[in-house]
Amino acid sequence: MSHxxxxxxxxxxxxxxxMAAIEQDPSRVESSRAIVDRALKDGKIYYGIxxxxxxxxxxxxxxxxxxxLQRNLILxxxxxxxxxxxxxxxRLMLQLKVHALGIGYSGISLQTLERxxxxxxxxxxxxxxxxxxxGASGDLAPLAHMSLPLLGLGQFWNNEGSDVxxxxxIMRAHNLDPIELKPKDGLSLINGTQLMSAYGAYVLEKAxxxxxxxxxxxxxxxxxxxxxxxxxxxxxxxxxxxxGQKNVAENVRYLxxxxxxxxxxxxxGKVQDPYCLRCVPQVHGASRDAVNHAVSVVETEMNxxxxxxxxxxxxxxxxxxxxxxxxxALAMDYAKIALAEIxxxxxxxxxxxxxxxxxxxxxxxxETGINSGFMIPQYxxxxxxxxxxxxxxxxxxxxxxxxxxxxxxxxxxxxSALNLLKVYENVEMVLAIELFTxxxxxxxxxxxxPGNGVEIAHQFIRxxxxxxxxxxxxxxxxxxxxxxxxxxxxxxxxxxxGYRLN
Numbered sequence: 001m002s003h004x005x006x007x008x009x010x011x012x013x014x015x016x017x018x019m020a021a022i023e024q025d026p027s028r029v030e031s032s033r034a035i036v037d038r039a040l041k042d043g044k045i046y047y048g049i050x051x052x053x054x055x056x057x058x059x060x061x062x063x064x065x066x067x068x069l070q071r072n073l074i075l076x077x078x079x080x081x082x083x084x085x086x087x088x089x090x091r092l093m094l095q096l097k098v099h100a101l102g103i104g105y106s107g108i109s110l111q112t113l114e115r116x117x118x119x120x121x122x123x124x125x126x127x128x129x130x131x132x133x134x135g136a137s138g139d140l141a142p143l144a145h146m147s148l149p150l151l152g153l154g155q156f157w158n159n160e161g162s163d164v165x166x167x168x169x170i171m172r173a174h175n176l177d178p179i180e181l182k183p184k185d186g187l188s189l190i191n192g193t194q195l196m197s198a199y200g201a202y203v204l205e206k207a208x209x210x211x212x213x214x215x216x217x218x219x220x221x222x223x224x225x226x227x228x229x230x231x232x233x234x235x236x237x238x239x240x241x242x243x244g245q246k247n248v249a250e251n252v253r254y255l256x257x258x259x260x261x262x263x264x265x266x267x268x269g270k271v272q273d274p275y276c277l278r279c280v281p282q283v284h285g286a287s288r289d290a291v292n293h294a295v296s297v298v299e300t301e302m303n304x305x306x307x308x309x310x311x312x313x314x315x316x317x318x319x320x321x322x323x324x325x326x327x328x329a330l331a332m333d334y335a336k337i338a339l340a341e342i343x344x345x346x347x348x349x350x351x352x353x354x355x356x357x358x359x360x361x362x363x364x365x366x367e368t369g370i371n372s373g374f375m376i377p378q379y380x381x382x383x384x385x386x387x388x389x390x391x392x393x394x395x396x397x398x399x400x401x402x403x404x405x406x407x408x409x410x411x412x413x414x415x416s417a418l419n420l421l422k423v424y425e426n427v428e429m430v431l432a433i434e435l436f437t438x439x440x441x442x443x444x445x446x447x448x449x450p451g452n453g454v455e456i457a458h459q460f461i462r463x464x465x466x467x468x469x470x471x472x473x474x475x476x477x478x479x480x481x482x483x484x485x486x487x488x489x490x491x492x493x494x495x496x497x498g499y500r501l502n
Contacts, residue, residue: 028104070186080129135325135413245285255453325413
């Protein structure tokens, strides 16, 4: 295996290291290729190297037509449709494909791999339609589109990622000629799970940060609603020691340190808070644990060889099923559900903030009637939470046979992947709405100060989103709050005292 192991937390750094390592030492690639070249001379039949593909695996192809076979493979499989995969995820697809090929069990020619590396080094990212894969022999159609520019066909993203340009035009600008794919090259390129892996890695890397943000938002709402810190007591977590639950409770205890608001109502007589406050450790924690499982699966997949057939250093060329997307499909379905629950409980906290509890004005404005206050942003949260319920239907429970029944069970993992991104984006927006709603509610608790961590987050939000005294264009607030989430500065600011949020 490659000595560079890619992890989700260090995803982009590790991928850059992997690219550099392959360039510096391509010996594994060359050794694997030499085995393929020898096999072509031994008179035996090797799937996809000198045979047709899928249902055509029994048809032998003559030596004179082997390069045409590989070209036809790319052309025939480039049938993707729908919106384009975002440029950043397309880049990840390409990087993950190069990383997998560089491990040295694919038999790809060095010339083809070097052209892919050239694309990456020059930010030449192929434009890839998002639909067309059933996650069986990997992501055939998307990876075929990713490979078209090798032939001078297809499209690249422009520098800004806002439009596409014909690959032929870009190739001329860089004085590049189309390359001739050697036997096995085309199959190595399009067999694999890189679309699914790229989506999974992209979302999960962001989710690890979003969970910290969710704990901050929950702590802000807890303070604004004068909730109890009792359910976050370490002793409660120790008798049900799920790792995620313990970490969330610790985060909230840290965020609420030295809270004047907590002290002001410590003896208020309230027995219990609603579940959306009291059960934050259990709900946020369970989602964390589920996503951590998904992270483990995706990390294993990113460091695996998932094309077919595989070329081993003992000379064996073996046909198997490493391309099947089932591990990813299940993990991403699980991650979808876990992320959706973060939005579900956040929307309930947002709703509570509007009800006028414990001295807060209803809808978080003093003058309602003429003003709707924060009523309608909660509608948006409710709509997104409802949409997530549809998106979270597990794609992996479906299978439609393809290739004349040869590929008779497929994973549908690509659908899991596309919906995972949609769910994540919805969760991000729901948390953005909770953030500026909780900030508005905390304003009404002054002059009492919340916990140190909550106060830092509150002040930071207020630098971008001011207190609202009347109705205004709330969409601006949503956009600003989303940007605060994406640049991760709230988390950085809260951690300035030395505590690292779990």
